[in-house]
Amino acid sequence: MSGCPYLGRKHQLFTSKPSQAEEEDESQKGINKASKGGIVYGEYLQLDKVLSAQVLQSQLKGNKIHDEHLFIVTHQAYELWFKQILWELDSVRDLFIKNHVRDERNMLKVVSRIQRITMIFKLLVEQFAVLETMTALDFFDFREYLSPASGFQSLQFRLLESKIGVADHLRVPYNRRHYRDNFHEHESETLLSSEQEPSLLQLVEQWLERTPGLERDGFNFWGKLQSNIEEGLKMEKHKLEKMEDSEVKQELLEDLNKQSEIFTSLFDPKRHEHLLSKGERRLSYKALQGALMINFYREEPRFQVPFQLLTALMEIDTLMTKWRYNHVCMVHRMIGSKAGTGGSSGYHYLRSTVSDRYKVFVDLFNLATFLVPRAWVPKLNPNVHKFPYMAEWYDSSYNSCSSEDSD
């Protein structure tokens, strides 16, 4: 027997005439609304456009290669999802730019949309497995018909990079030199705007600088943290010095020294500026403080969702670099060391982009360098410090069911 409950139940009645019992099942009721006019599925999704956009170059040139269809559809699917990511990204940037983010009721929307972007990126990384069912041999059969088209000319991919916050001067040289070449007029303008308008990184930076608790004449998180850490390190040192001389004691003292240096650097604004100029740090000193604050106090009601946001931003960086690396591995298999159709060195060029240069929220990752024992984190007193549980929501234009804010 097939084992299916529905089939088993109805099987005695199953002759070529549909049984009475089956037809009367509630689940089978309903009419077909489409026959009464109104927009149908295919029109709603403009499938006439979407499904007529697959034209094989190999076929146009008289040598139709079966696998080219997969190649086309895969890239089109990527571009559809890039569009979706840009839709979400722009809406979030807008919430920051318009200052609606100061009304903390908008934070759920912000985090949900950034998390949605990470879900899409996960899918895009998984999508490689489908294109990998094409062999290098099959690709070779039609690759010649593609030149000079290349993923390097993907406008949406560049917009994505710029709007998230990839810095122009940090792009690897071939990328930096040529990536604008492909775009003219309208597309070129769009690209330029994406470089000039506030990126997600810049907007998050400004938001972090406003983290409650940083105010020197207020909670003064940074000042308190610094004195706690210095105190803590001093106590550790005393404890160690009381130990009997041994190799272990030496090693522990060395570790402590290293630790001290790390924290000394943390509290050195000049060093931070220096690293900023080299591109090794991307956030302002104040924003870094805000991020560390949110990390340490993530369980306070006010910081829970902001903490989720910081996590999601790192997820975006991680997934983008995984995407790049997956791409590299596949290209290597497909074309070995040949040059790319767009003119780059191919695999070698792509490999160079799997780099922390393209890691926008690198500072959030590096916060893990500065974690301290819970006991060293400045204590909060709920009677004195109300900010960890009192949100701000004064945006007069905020209306949870307003259509304007629905973007």
Next chain:
Amino acid sequence: MSGCPYFQRKLLSTSKQHLKEDENDDSQSGINKASKGGLIYGDYLQLDKIVTSQVLQSELKGNKIHDEHLFIVTHQAYELWFKQVLWELDSVREIFISGHVRDERNMLKVNTRIHRVVMIFRLLLDQFAVLETMTALDFYDFREYLSPASGFQSLQFRLLENKIGVPHNQRVPYNRRHYRDNFRDQESELLLHSEQEPTLLQLVEQWLERTPGLEEDGFNFWGKLEVNIFKGLRREKENIEQKPASEMKEEMMAELIKQRDIFVSLFDEKRHDHLLSTGQRRLSYKALQGALMIYFYREEPRFQVPFQLLTSLMDIDTLMTKWRYNHVCMVHRMIGSKDGTGGSSGYQYLRSTVSDRYKVFVDLFNLATFLVPREWVPKLDPSEHTFLYMAECCDSSYCSSSSDDSD
């Protein structure tokens, strides 16, 4: 430090110098071919069509709802991949229909493409997680603008079902009654053809009937198997009867009788025909024998790829039903017990389609009912039974580099 090996290697004290080092790196050499004219990425993929087909009904009706964009893009991505699946499916059906499959050199192509369909379905399954980032509340905000558009009107989905081999008379009533209603003219013709032309199931059935070794005047697999099985069962019975009386002995006897009944049914052709008429079996009796033959002798060189094919066919069924179930779960969350926009009962209707009625290769799954100990499988003698390692390559039109066969 950022920790990136590429970055550190180039890290020098000034920003200008580090740029200079980069420029000499071979990976950064190359020109930009696109500037010399010729096909570029966006034109190749007709992105002007793809990326402009997202029109929000909520926006047209003056109440733009942000999440509708995700809804549209997700469905368009599904339809792109449906097109790809149909491309692969039709090419495989063509290889069978044209008889080219008799040249066993074509089996790799068949297998690879069916496996590719499996990979695409896996991706389509993962894709639900992206749409699930939309809440029921957000969906509610724009659902009213969609009516009566419904996934029930997806032509490609129906073509897929038909071409794989979902039989019309097995569709659940609402499905059976209405699924043609939405399609007119050219679409209706396409749908009709997909019901009338040989399905993958029918083509695989005919192929299975040709499995070498079934010939009664040849290896006579079925005859030998029947003899071996009943001999084996008889021996088991004697073994058990020799045991001292006990509850366990009675249980073992009962088990054996059950087993025997199962095998009696296997060799009862009339019973098979009866189950065929009720839709519980789908393959002919001969094809079933061929499938069991391939299972038992899967390690013989000639049957290795055919065995992979049977496995992939079951994967397709499994993934399609998982797709249906994922869809059901999501719809339940989105609309609870409300009716579908197309007019069906919604969740209840969809749930009824998660059924073995839609399992095309159900017989392959059920073969596991008839597995036997290895010793009962009729023995092969390589000097006599050369068919196990000698393939047929009789197709005169076969040419691995021929463009004709490249479809």
